[in-house]
Amino acid sequence: MHIAITGAAGFLGQRLVKQLVEWGELGGRAIRRLTLIDQVEPPAPNAEKIEIISQALDITTPGGLDGVLAERPDVIYHLAAVVSSAAEADLNLGMTVNFDATRALLEGCRQYGLAETRLVMASSVAAYGGELPDVLDDMTAVQPQTSYGTQKAMCELLINDYSRRGLIDGRVLRLPTIVIRPGRPNAAASSFASSILREPLNGEKAICPVPLDQELFVLSPTRVIEALVRGAEVPGEALGAFRALMLPGITVSVAQMLDTLRDVAGEATVARVRHEPDERIRSLVASWPVRFETPRADRLGFQRDASFREIVEAYLAERE
Numbered sequence: 001m002h003i004a005i006t007g008a009a010g011f012l013g014q015r016l017v018k019q020l021v022e023w024g025e026l027g028g029r030a031i032r033r034l035t036l037i038d039q040v041e042p043p044a045p046n047a048e049k050i051e052i053i054s055q056a057l058d059i060t061t062p063g064g065l066d067g068v069l070a071e072r073p074d075v076i077y078h079l080a081a082v083v084s085s086a087a088e089a090d091l092n093l094g095m096t097v098n099f100d101a102t103r104a105l106l107e108g109c110r111q112y113g114l115a116e117t118r119l120v121m122a123s124s125v126a127a128y129g130g131e132l133p134d135v136l137d138d139m140t141a142v143q144p145q146t147s148y149g150t151q152k153a154m155c156e157l158l159i160n161d162y163s164r165r166g167l168i169d170g171r172v173l174r175l176p177t178i179v180i181r182p183g184r185p186n187a188a189a190s191s192f193a194s195s196i197l198r199e200p201l202n203g204e205k206a207i208c209p210v211p212l213d214q215e216l217f218v219l220s221p222t223r224v225i226e227a228l229v230r231g232a233e234v235p236g237e238a239l240g241a242f243r244a245l246m247l248p249g250i251t252v253s254v255a256q257m258l259d260t261l262r263d264v265a266g267e268a269t270v271a272r273v274r275h276e277p278d279e280r281i282r283s284l285v286a287s288w289p290v291r292f293e294t295p296r297a298d299r300l301g302f303q304r305d306a307s308f309r310e311i312v313e314a315y316l317a318e319r320e
Contacts, residue, residue, distance in 0.1 A: 001026060002033040003232075004068050006059055006105075007079035009038035011181055012122065015225050016077060021047045026075065027233040035068055038080065059101045069112045075232045078105060078121040083188035084284060087148035098151035106158055110167045119159065119170045120231045123244060125217055127153040127174060128289045135291045138245050145287035156244045163243050169236045173227055176219040176249035177288075179257075180315040189284040193218065196254070197261055197312060200272040209278035212255040215290040219249040219304065220311045227302050234300050248294040248304035260308050264316070 003020065007013045017036060024031055036042040036054040044054040057064050059080055080101065087094030102121070109117060126149035127142045142153045159170035181194040192209055193216055199206035219227075227247050239245070262270045294302070305311050 001029045001031050001075070002035070002071060002073045003031060003075045003077065004035040004037065004071075004073040005077040005079060006037045006065075007081065008036035008054075009040055009042035010079060011183065011221075012178075012224065012228070013038065013042065013077075013079050015221060016079070016228055017042070018045060019225050019229065021045050021050060021052075023229075024049060026229065029074075033071075035071070035073065037065075037068065059105070060096050062104070063108075065105060065108050066112075069108045069114065072112065072114060073117060076105070076109075076117060076119045077228060077232070078102065078119060081122070082148070084124075084126060084146060084148040085189045085281070087151060088146055088189075088284065091147055094147050094151055098148065099154050102155040103158060106162050106168060110162070114168060115166055117168060118232050118236075119168050120228060121155060121159060121170070121172050122228070123152045123156055123172045123174045124149065125174055125176055125246070125288050127156065127244075129287045132289050135293055136246070136289050137293045138242070138296055146284055149287075160241070160243050163236070164241060170243050171231050171234065171236070171239055172244035173231050174244060174246040175224060176217040176247060178221055178224055179216075179218050179311060181221065182315075182318075189281050190216070192281065193254075193257070196273050197257065198315070200261060200269045201265055201316065203272075205272045205274060207274050207276050208254060209276060209281040210254060210285055211277075211282070212258070212275075213253055214282070214285060215251055215253045216257075216285070217249045217251055217288070217290045217292060218308070218311070219247060220314055222314060223247075223303055223305055230300070230302055238300060245296050245300075245302075246292050246294050248297050248302055249292070250305055250308060251290050252308045257308060260312055264309065264312050 033051045041056040044052045082097040129145035130143035144150045162168045163170040177190045179193045196206045
């Protein structure tokens, strides 16, 4: 099996690569080759039985992915994206990377006749927005309130159509907010959700830009990687005509997140969090829905975290 991953140098890409190398198979088939693609050459782990090709490629360049697609990968993970705040700040950049590059990838798959290739794209809860019911599901109409969410929603529709036409076997996973991410804060509007936990646990100060009663729909990195793997394993016929699904998560408020931090690490750790309102971030985050029913994902074997405490404790265990 040949698997290609765009955005392979990023947080999710690197974790996915590590998991695939450790398992050595996907859906019962041995992985023989991994092609890792990003703007900078992605780090490539040692793997005795897997050929790993790491390439620095600009996927926005016309024909930039032709060499990869000509090798006819069995699975393509499309993780490359400009994050929410950056896409909101620069419309052209967001459209070029998040939408135009995805359309070019789909057209490349069409050109090379990759009808059997399973294309797994990471979408986002940001595809929803506007006037919404209290509880959403996969079929709630998307009405994104950010450019990032709009770009993801457009890609979802294209993948549905290309799959309907039999040009690709697409599947779209709408990701909740991922916590706790390692590393440093980035330009994503949701970045604070990890930093208000990660930095205090590392003995550093952090800033919370949203109110304590702000709720988020969250999923741990471990569960997201499991979902990406599962997303490539699910048969297309099990997904049906509508190829997008919301991953199962849990709803938690910022206050509950900090209460959990207090329970796990003590009051002195929570005291490292400063509350400094940022209206730009607040308005972006407030546009995301926070309660979902996910019967399709549940039926197809996708898993949620048991509790927010489990997420925090898993992060601490990884650091040891």
